[in-house]
Amino acid sequence: MKHCTQCTAQIEGDWQHCPLCETPTPGEPSHSPFPAIPLNxxxxxxxxxxxxxxxxxxxxxxxxxxxxxxxxxxxxxxxxxxxxxxxxxxxxxxxxxxQRNIAKNTVTLVLLVGLICVYWDYLTGWHGWALSYAVPIVCGTSILALLITVRVLRTEVGEHIVYSGLTVLLGLAPIGFLVFGWVTTPIPSAICGAISIIALVMLQVFRGADVRHELAKRLDL
Amino acid sequence: MTRRNWVRLDNASNIFLAARSETDSKVFRISAEMDHEIDPELLQTALDTTYDRYSLYHAVLRRAIFWYYLQDSDLRPEVTTDNQYTCAEIYDARRPGLLFRVVYHHRRINLEVFHALSDGTGALWFLTDLVAEYTRLRYRQQDLPENTDTAQLTAQPGGGAEDTQARELTTDSFRHYFRGKQRPTEHPKTSSPSMSPTKTAYRVKGTRTPDSRTRAVELTMPVKDVLALARAEEISLTMYLTALFFESIRCAADGLGKSRTLAATVPVNLRQFFPSVSPRNFFATVRVEHTYGNGPDDIGTVGRALDRQFRPKATPEALEKKVRRYAKFERSPMLRIVPRPIKDVVLRVINWVNNRGLSVSVSNLGRVILPEPVESHVGRMGFHVSAVRPQMCAMSHAGLLTVSFTSPFVETDHIREFVRMLTSQGVDVSVAATRVTEAEFAEDSEI
CATH class of the missing domain: 1.10.287 (Helix Hairpins)
Structure with missing residues (x-):
């Protein structure tokens, strides 16, 4: 083993100089308990x-x-x-x-795209395309897309259920657009609303206990 | 359909998440050196068996709105070579994985654990069972006990094979002992633990390592020689080493300048007073300090002064009072309704204030005893912790004391002083260090 004459200590590994005082170290190198991991x-x-x-x-x-x-x-x-x-x-x-969580990404995406479209419509003179077409289509398709993706990727129920629920709730918003008469064409909002209601009922019937379990966990005080 | 077990992160663990930073990953490593080169396949088999016994170690850390929580997972750990620097980051919020890793290098088995999962004692149980299982596989022909389960646990007060259930996710010893009604004797008036004024202490400064990794230097020495030195001064080994550490820092810094006070935080294992077989975090910290320049400052005097401060603070009553105060703070309605990211900020500020009052950290896992047929195949054991300030960790096995120093800085001057003080008193010390600078790597490649 190498040793340091100044510290009068043995030095493990193949240090040419003492790691503590930089004095040259005579002796045979030995195994160091620590591998030299390059700087990263x-x-x-x-x-x-x-x-x-x-x-x-x-x-x-x-x-x-x-x-x-x-x-x-x-x-x-x-x-x-x-x-x-x-x-x-x-x-x-x-x-x-x-983000690893596809359902969480979907909620973020729906929110961002929805808000940007409304803002964009507002800036360009408020023709109503955002609320009539963009938002309901984005919401409705994202619910369908999420249904398919979590099945294909076999995402664990606990992983996506809360965010899937949120996506479905966002999909209910176009029903409000219809009620308040904010839309020029009612069809996209009606379809989106229908998809959301069906999804919500299915969620409650088939996954109600999971949703409550996840919410209890995430909202634990 | 899987509805997984989950449990809210305990009292002490939250601070590790808040205080985590690029330089301080809040990971610690415990190592055991065997008498032969490690066989990775056997180690993997041993890990699989041990892993199945410790359901806590299956946990991944997740974020909820108000707290972090640990959740059961189906992940399996994989043994790898020691291919990252020591105490490299384990927890990544965006990719929840297991909160520990097992790596090997030549004759060493290393267990690295994210501190929010388990403390030193809890991790030592896991490593002990792992090493025992590995040894059983390796020396199958020899007459080793069939069931190595709870080798270390049974040595603990309240331990026993029937208690292994307690190693499950949901056992929180803090809650078990410190949540119910308080004994009528004491009523701490302090409203929040963080606001108790701490004196500022000397802060060690240095050059950060180029890629923010932890610099680790491990010293190995015969435990009986150091114990004799401590006994000659009539103090405990931990306080003797602490006094030596203080003196080394003072010598390395060429005097302390204006702030003449050195302060150390020392974790105390609560299981020794409040029996628990849960490997989850269950410790409290005690702060000791010494102000230089007010009388004799030799190792013995400083050590005895530290011992006098430490003993009354490390009694079950004093620790209970302290922990109850923290638990009360954690349960206060005001804090509970604050969302987690804001809690993190609050804890980070508290941690920063506390850090101002600390120069170093000292941790001693004590003497480890393994079940006999395993014992003879294991040499030195050691541990070290990622550090935001210079830290010293001690542990002894097979008659060898390993004292590891970690710090976020390149400088090793205080370790040099420490070594020289020991060797000048006739203690044989061997030094093993990690390479952290370009120059050190260049020297390595010249060979």
């Missing part, structure tokens, strides 16, 4: 900075729209291009976050 510079900080600066740019872009005149009179189709680019950017950032 984490990119986590860079990723975090990129994430937060992206979010800042995206939020800034959405806020900047309010400074421009509403309707098509101001910057015309450029606004839609701008909104399209930052929406795309936002979705890419969300995808890059790589």
């Amino acid at each position: 510079y984490s990119r986590r900080r860079v990723v975090r900075i990129l994430f937060f600066s992206s979010i800042a740019v995206i939020l800034g872009s959405f806020a900047a729209q309010l400074l421009l005149e509403r309707g098509s009179a101001s910057i015309g189709s450029l606004r839609s291009v701008w909104l399209g680019v930052i929406t795309m950017w936002l979705l890419v950032v969300m995808a890059a976050r790589n």
Whole structure:
């Protein structure tokens, strides 16, 4: 074994110099109980900075729209291009976050896309397309998509049930649009509402106990 | 259909999640050195058997709205070579996995555990059973006891084979002992444990390691020599080592400057006073300090002063009072309705305030005794903890005391002083260190 003449101690491993005082170490190298694991510079900080600066740019872009005149009179189709680019950017950032839970991702996506569409419609002069078409279609299809995905991926019930429930509840919103007469065409909202009600009944009948178990766990005080 | 078992994370464990950072993963490692190169396949078989006995170790950590919780899983652990630096991160909120790993390197079996799952004693039970099972497989021809189960547990007060159920997920010793009505004798008035004023202490500074890994240096020495030194000063081994640690830091820092107080936090295993066979966290910490420059500062005097502070704080009554206060704080309605991310921030602030009053941490798992046929195949055992400040961990087995130093800093000056103080008194010390800087790796590749 190597040893350090200054510390008068034995040194395990193949240190050429004492790890404590850097004095050259004579003697035969031995096995170290610790393997030499190469340095590994984490990119986590860079990723975090990129994430937060992206979010800042995206939020800034959405806020900047309010400074421009509403309707098509101001910057015309450029606004839609701008909104399209930052929406795309936002979705890419969300995808890059790589949340493992598909149901949770779906809820986030439905909320984000729904809110952006409504805002977009509002900015371009409120033609009602967001509430009549975009939101009900996104909500309805996401419920169907989720039903299929959790089956295909065999996601554990406890993993997705709360978020699936939330997606279904979001799907009930278009019924409200119908009641308050906010829509120009009632069909998408009616279909979405029907899907949600059926899904909700099924959830209650087949998975009621699971939902209560998961909620009790997640809301435990 | 699976409706999994779950349990809210206990009292002490929440702080590990809040205080976790890039430099301090809140992971600790316990190692056992065998008398031969490890056979990975046998180790995997032994791990599978041991894993089946410890349902707590099946748990993954999940986040709820108000608390973290542990939930049962179907995951299986896999033995790997020691391919990450010591105490590398285990818990990743986005990819819930098992909260421990078993790795091997030459003759060593290492168990690394995320501290929110288990404490040193709990992890030592697991490692003991693992090593016992591995030894049984390895030396099958020899006459080893068939059932190595609870080898370590039975040595504990209240332990016994019938109590192994207690190693399940849902046993929370804090709740068991400190939740009911308080004994009528004491009524702590403090409203919150965090706000008790702590004196600021000398803080060790240094250069952080390039990739934020923990620097670990392990010293091995004959336990009887160090015990003799401690006995000559009439103090316990832990307090002797603490006094030596304080002195090393003082020497390495070339004097302490304005803040002349060094303070250490020492965890105390609550199982010795409140019998429990649950491997979940069950400890409390005691703070001891010494202010230099007010009289004699030799190792013996400092050690005795620390001992005098430590003893009254480490009695069952004092510990119960302290833990009850924490439990009361945790149960306060105000805190309960606060969502988890905000709780994390609150705990992080409390932790930061507490850290200002601490220079180092000291932890001693004591002397480990394994069941006899296993005992003779196991050499030194050691443990160390990822650290936000310089930390010393001690443990002894087979007549060898291992004292491990970990810190987030590159510098090893205080360890050099520590070693030289021991060797100058005739103790044989052997040093094993991890490489953490570019220069150290360059030296390694030159060979």
